[in-house]
Amino acid sequence: MTHTYNFEFKPYCRKFRQPLQTYHGIWETREGIIIRLIDEIGKIYLGEIAPIPWFGSETMSQALDFCQALPSQISSETIFSVPDCLPACQFGFESAIDRDRTTKFANLAQSILLPTGEAALGTLHKTISPKTTNCDTFKWKIGVSEFSTEVRVFDRLIRTLPDTAKLRLDANGGLSWETANRWLEMCDRLPQIEFLEQPLGVDRFSEMLALSQQYRTPIALDESVSTLDRIRDCHTRGWRGIFVIKAAIAGSPSQLRAFCKSHAVDSVFSSVFETQIGRKAALNLASELQVKPRAVGFGISDWFADKDEIGIEW
Template sequence: MLATQIHSYQFEFRAYQRPFRQPLKTSQGLWNVRTGILLRLTDETGQVGFGEIAPLAWFGSETFEQTLVFCRQLPSEITAEHISAIPSTLPACQFGLESAWLALNLNNVAAKIRNPKSEIPYSALLPTGPDAVEAWRSLWQQGFYTFKWKVGVAAVQEELEILQTLCQSLPPQARLRLDANAGLTLETAIAYLQACDQLGIEFLEQPLPVNQFQNMLALSQQYSTPLALDESVATLAQLKTCYAQGWRGIFVIKPAIAGFPSQLRQFCQTHQIDAVFSSVFETAIGRDIGLSLAAELTSSDRAAGFGVTHWFSDSWDQLSDFEQLWNSL
């Protein structure tokens, strides 16, 4: 994973809070503020590498409090061995520290806030409910052609009616994917899939809870609309388990909580899975390596799920480099 040659790095971290422009509503409830930690490693020559820990506890990662405890117990000078020793119970910490190390040692694009892989298409996250019917228009003008809409938030029949209206309003070139955040029952999942087959939905993401893998596997073989696993494959260990159990549909991968980027890369290259890389509402620092992985490992023309910056009202995404973002905290 990491180089065996011993170098020490000055380790610093700063916690952040980013309020959403409006609360993000999912089947799991309301999300008001994104909290996370920015990391900076500095080598003996003064070169700097940035990383980010952006946990998502309700999705399957460690909690923000656990990441703070972890960072506070690290010494002010660390080595690659400290990073390699991070346990699998802290996948967001694994991602953050190895990302900083990779940025510093492999000359990743860590100096620019804008990722050079600008050719990667993004899907834009729409608001839940009827607001989606109009919200796509301004995003379309900004260059988004794939959209994600979260379902399982309101009554099924109400959402299906909105879905019909939304699909009728979208241009023929647009793609629409649905995300249930594990919030459907088997009965309601079937109702959505029947509608999806009629409407040409790109895919339905995680319709059922994680403990209903076999039902999702069966559904994936009964309808023409592809199913995607998301919560079921939050970490690399879960991804490996679902693959071993026979899942050959879409894997939605959130690299910021999946674990070590190097191990994720190795698995994807070995197994050639249908992967869609997606955001956990991290800052541009975490997004940088996520997009680098997406550019390298996405085998289809599916848009990456990183079109989420419009959900924040701050100006962080307009800063010119990572140093400015670090200094803004």
């Protein structure tokens, strides 16, 4: 059934407490757009467009142009026909009015991102206590400094981790073929390693496929599968490992849902530093679509100074 909505949008800009050091450079402010739709009976729906262009989505200005070009009244047909070149907009509009939403995500376990390098040890010591009984999941970035230096810290991390804890290693595509193999040889001997994420660059799919068949340690793709198009493409080319899904930039939630369900995709949902509006929608999909009990990557509230108050008034 077609619905008609009054449409409004407001851009926001949030400063990170500390500029975020990523593989792709320094990130200081998170910009996005909150959209508001009001249906025929006055019900309000909020959605969020949170692009990350260097990860494969449209830019903020492309998203703004798209919103500005829309009339103040739009139909559900418009919402479901946002073009594929605007995946963050597809997510924002469609998730706002998603009627298949559940709200059972409260008990999803969170993966804890450890600081890069040796600082990880301090955080790990503070986080785990002798009484910790539930399975904690941690993530640590590798491929940042010398291999030998990282292995030394890694060794201490492993000795600190309880056997019940899980550790994810995320290389952000920064390993060579040789170091990827050396990491995987080590990981195969350790019970705590949950997976190695994006060992090689996006252009080296076949090598990652080979690694995923050669080692016991699972490999997760992240940068390689940033949008639904890329998820489909990697699946077609034979990827049966883990897919890290950043729902807010992946594209249409209904198409994502259909694809993940029909192929029983082993997914891990993860944040793109969206506000709680986008986060709730992404966690809804996570609770519905993650086929294995894996922790989600949404532990990010400490990264902003504004405590999720983006101060938008309509």
